Amino acid sequence: MQIGDMSHDECVNVLKRTHLGHLGCAQHGQPYVTPIFFAYDDNTLSLYSVATFGRKVSWMRANPLVCLEIDEIEDAQSWLSVIVFGTFEELSDTPQFIAQRQHAYELLQRRPMWWEPAYVRTVIKGAERPLDVTYFRIRIDTLSGRHSMPDPETTPKAIFRNRLSQWFGKLRPTKSFH
Numbered sequence: 001m002q003i004g005d006m007s008h009d010e011c012v013n014v015l016k017r018t019h020l021g022h023l024g025c026a027q028h029g030q031p032y033v034t035p036i037f038f039a040y041d042d043n044t045l046s047l048y049s050v051a052t053f054g055r056k057v058s059w060m061r062a063n064p065l066v067c068l069e070i071d072e073i074e075d076a077q078s079w080l081s082v083i084v085f086g087t088f089e090e091l092s093d094t095p096q097f098i099a100q101r102q103h104a105y106e107l108l109q110r111r112p113m114w115w116e117p118a119y120v121r122t123v124i125k126g127a128e129r130p131l132d133v134t135y136f137r138i139r140i141d142t143l144s145g146r147h148s149m150p151d152p153e154t155t156p157k158a159i160f161r162n163r164l165s166q167w168f169g170k171l172r173p174t175k176s177f178h
Helices: 008-017 055-062 095-108 156-171
Strands: 002-005 020-027 030-037 039-041 046-052 065-075 078-091 133-149
Touching: 008 039, 008 065, 008 078, 008 133, 020 055, 030 046, 030 055, 039 095, 046 055, 046 078, 046 095, 055 078, 055 133, 078 095, 095 133
Parallel strands: none
Antiparallel strands: 002 133, 020 030, 020 065, 039 046, 046 133, 065 078, 078 133
């Protein structure tokens, strides 16, 4: 297996076709990673998501620099990973953000179960968390990706060719009878 860089367009295509990633945020030097559903928007170069208030929203408000990791894994030899570095922007429930919240809703609702895991009943230490929705976007600052590539010598076709060559090699006479 070899590992190679993905082009910008390849990374964007991953963002367009996937909807689950791992959000990384930090506060006071402590990192925190959690899964989120998102929708990519080509026009604003942003990722949109929704959450209820909790650690992730609190930490992103305090430190808006975040990253998101998206991966597709078929097996140990076939995978890709895209990393987004960006800036959190809350789309608060105010007149100023009505259009952006509506846009986020329209993008997100195209995906099945888009409100999970953010908008599900959550009980923490015996108390149910309020289901107050926070829409937000991550403005993409940088985007990069890596993917695995099969080593030409280890593809099934190459292995088959090598075995055939070894088998036919055994059929060749080792001495000449001239």
